[in-house]
Amino acid sequence: MLVxxxxxxxxxxxxxQGIIIINSEGIPIKTTLDNASTVQYAGLIHQLVMxxxxxxxDIDPQNDLTFLRIRSKKNEIMIAPDKDYFLIVIQNPSx
Amino acid sequence: xxxxxxxTKLHSEFGRQCLFSDRPAxxxxxxxxxxxxxxxxxxxxxxxxxxxxxxxMSEHRVNTKRFESESCGLNHEEGGWPKDVNxxxxxQTIRFRKxxxxxxxxxxSILQLGSVMEHCIRQNNAVDIYQDCFEDGEMPEEHQExxxxxxxxxxxxxxxxxxxxxxxxxxxxxGEKLAAAYSCLEFQKxxxxxxxxSYIWDIENPNRPELSLKPASPLVCLEYNPKxxxxxxxxxxxxxxxxxxxxxxxxxxxxxxxxxxxxxPVYKIIWLQSKTGTDTFSASTDGQVLWWDVRKLSEPTERxxxxxxxxxxxxxxxxxxxxxxESTMPTKFMVGTEQxxxxxxxxxxxxxxxKVVCTYDGHQGPVYALQRNPFFPKNFxxxxxxxxxIWSEDIKESSIMWTKYQMSYLMDACWSPVxxxxxxxxxxxxxxxxxxxxxxxxxxxxxxxxxxEALYSLRLQDNGRLVACGSQQGEATLLEISSGLxxxxxxxxxxxxxxxxxxxxxxxxxxxxxxxxxxxxxSRSEQSRSEDGGREDIDQSPLQLMxxxxxxxxxxxxTEKKGKEREDQDLSSEKEVQILEQSNE
Numbered sequence: 001m002l003v004x005x006x007x008x009x010x011x012x013x014x015x016x017q018g019i020i021i022i023n024s025e026g027i028p029i030k031t032t033l034d035n036a037s038t039v040q041y042a043g044l045i046h047q048l049v050m051x052x053x054x055x056x057x058d059i060d061p062q063n064d065l066t067f068l069r070i071r072s073k074k075n076e077i078m079i080a081p082d083k084d085y086f087l088i089v090i091q092n093p094s095x
Numbered sequence: 096x097x098x099x100x101x102x103t104k105l106h107s108e109f110g111r112q113c114l115f116s117d118r119p120a121x122x123x124x125x126x127x128x129x130x131x132x133x134x135x136x137x138x139x140x141x142x143x144x145x146x147x148x149x150x151x152m153s154e155h156r157v158n159t160k161r162f163e164s165e166s167c168g169l170n171h172e173e174g175g176w177p178k179d180v181n182x183x184x185x186x187q188t189i190r191f192r193k194x195x196x197x198x199x200x201x202x203x204s205i206l207q208l209g210s211v212m213e214h215c216i217r218q219n220n221a222v223d224i225y226q227d228c229f230e231d232g233e234m235p236e237e238h239q240e241x242x243x244x245x246x247x248x249x250x251x252x253x254x255x256x257x258x259x260x261x262x263x264x265x266x267x268x269x270g271e272k273l274a275a276a277y278s279c280l281e282f283q284k285x286x287x288x289x290x291x292x293s294y295i296w297d298i299e300n301p302n303r304p305e306l307s308l309k310p311a312s313p314l315v316c317l318e319y320n321p322k323x324x325x326x327x328x329x330x331x332x333x334x335x336x337x338x339x340x341x342x343x344x345x346x347x348x349x350x351x352x353x354x355x356x357x358x359x360p361v362y363k364i365i366w367l368q369s370k371t372g373t374d375t376f377s378a379s380t381d382g383q384v385l386w387w388d389v390r391k392l393s394e395p396t397e398r399x400x401x402x403x404x405x406x407x408x409x410x411x412x413x414x415x416x417x418x419x420x421e422s423t424m425p426t427k428f429m430v431g432t433e434q435x436x437x438x439x440x441x442x443x444x445x446x447x448x449x450k451v452v453c454t455y456d457g458h459q460g461p462v463y464a465l466q467r468n469p470f471f472p473k474n475f476x477x478x479x480x481x482x483x484x485i486w487s488e489d490i491k492e493s494s495i496m497w498t499k500y501q502m503s504y505l506m507d508a509c510w511s512p513v514x515x516x517x518x519x520x521x522x523x524x525x526x527x528x529x530x531x532x533x534x535x536x537x538x539x540x541x542x543x544x545x546x547x548e549a550l551y552s553l554r555l556q557d558n559g560r561l562v563a564c565g566s567q568q569g570e571a572t573l574l575e576i577s578s579g580l581x582x583x584x585x586x587x588x589x590x591x592x593x594x595x596x597x598x599x600x601x602x603x604x605x606x607x608x609x610x611x612x613x614x615x616x617x618s619r620s621e622q623s624r625s626e627d628g629g630r631e632d633i634d635q636s637p638l639q640l641m642x643x644x645x646x647x648x649x650x651x652x653x654t655e656k657k658g659k660e661r662e663d664q665d666l667s668s669e670k671e672v673q674i675l676e677q678s679n680e
Contacts, residue, residue: 002206003202003206006205006206010213010216013213013216013220014220015220016216023195025175025176029192029196029201039171039172042171043171044171066211069215076219078212078215080215082208084204085201085208086208089216091219
């Protein structure tokens, strides 16, 4: 329930286009987008987060990745990584 | 062989003070030369060898193999599911997901991640964290860097037999694509194996043309429609006009019929401003300028024969090599001819005699390029023989400004679309010149050798930074110009306007003076003619004229000879005086 509330709150924010939760294997657990897009995002972002995390860790083993933002021309993809799960939100900044 | 010298010392003598004394040298060993060994060696010829106290270096060149690369996207498919879950079956996947959602660690992590994410989302909504905080409106005074240009890309003709790039046209929308027309303009040099294609290149990808256009005969010129970025019209070597739609593919949508087209290669074709956006007109060396509507290419809508005597006589017509049309003056257009004249015409004239408004006696050879200055439409640039000339519409006798005679033939020129005082020319020795007439009039501001063979065509992109030039071997080179030559300077327009006015005035004054002189001459000769009318008649016979000429000639030579003899005498007398002086000393 708490999870549902959280996701609903996120979804209601301005400009949020979609939310995807994937596990460490890259399997989408929960999503608000269609299947094809979800699978695309899951596959690509999973690899990117792994790379980013290993980059941060290689430079300083005590460090770890806390957040990843990808700003593109059309929107912004925000990824919050955890040990087992990733929360991905695609937002179109209104300003 | 060891040389050993043994000496003994008593133990009691150790530590005693050393007493040194001199002794003559003693030969210890003497190894005589063994001549028998010399037979194993031979004397080497003397040789000079230079030595240098530096590291030995050698040069080695490597050229990597060119590999073709292509951009493509990646499509992901579902995967990562544990072995017991078949992801095609909805039930199993749903069951798996439900299981995960019940997991405690899942709930905890999502709650935590959710709060972090919310913070960032709110941040995004509150402030644009990527905005430019310091507006750079007033750019700091740029150091006057020397003008430069660098080659970005070279597009080579993919066929074996290279053809000349005779026409170039930029895509109207942003200029991401370049259309190049390839043909062989040399008389009878086209072989059967030569490809007829012309290409559209994407400027990012020089490896392969984006689209190839297949006309019936090689294209000499090619133009994108400035209103519609998908349609192109091309004039071909056999005189036909063809119309393409780049969405439809390589074959022309329509080609004009051979009977009604030009009878010589179409050297220039331009789109016109019209409500329908489908009108073009073309010029060719057969002396005609034809107007077409691309929806119906079977027949030209209008025809004009370039006859300077304004009779519309095709026998006496001048061959047209270049055209210019300015959309701000839609009724007027100008044609540059093979004979060196520039003809200004009015399209809306009712009778053919009115069509040709005036002619400018331009160059000693064909006028290869003709363009009005986009900022000052009254002035236009022509290029032909070995000079580039700038004209003012009002002055018909001569150009108001011109470059000095260059070392090689100028083939094409165009104004910069952003800077009114800058224009570019290409020459037959492969050099691209950039002229800035506010900066230097005698020489080009920048001169670049683009390639070893002749450059035939030149086109600037609308933003003024990229320039494409096409060579004889089918190479189209794309160069980027430094910002100094492609950004509008302060007061440039007013300075240039003042310069043009000044030159125009000068020409006008010169013209007026010439007219005065001519009038005076005429009136004087008329006067003298009325005074001695009789003598004039007799003198007209050619024999008499010849006799007079001979006489003049002999008189001249005699005077010269006498003059020379006198000189020699003076010299010899001087020499005698010198010799006398010397002998006296």
